[in-house]
Amino acid sequence: MKTKKKFHLKRDQRKALFKILLHNFIVNGKIKTTDERAKYLKRLVERLISRIKKDDELTGLRRALRILPKKSAYKLMYEIVPRYGERTGGYVRIVKLPFNRLKDKAKISLIEFV
Secondary structure: OOOOOOOOOOHHHHHHHHHHHHHHHHHHOEEEEEHHHHHHHHHHHHHHHHHHHHOOHHHHHHHHHHHOOHHHHHHHHHHHHHHHOOOOOOOEEEEEEEEEOOOOOOEEEEEEEO
């Protein structure tokens, strides 16, 4: 049985959180977040890029627009995916940072495109 991390959020709140994280990650190219969120975000991004690479141009763009806002969907489709033409996976890297968040001591990671 597959289980999914819930991050102590309801389904719609979790979807909104990762939609925002995904948008910011694509627009900026890297973001700092907690380890668990970075691992989950990496899984989402890698699957999305792989699926878009398999589709033709229009289908891939429509798939991206279903999940992302227009700005990040176009950037993903026309700038990021062509960079990884012959690469079969490993589009994202997670770098664990040596410090924790001050409030709750959560471990922080930097997630970026390779």
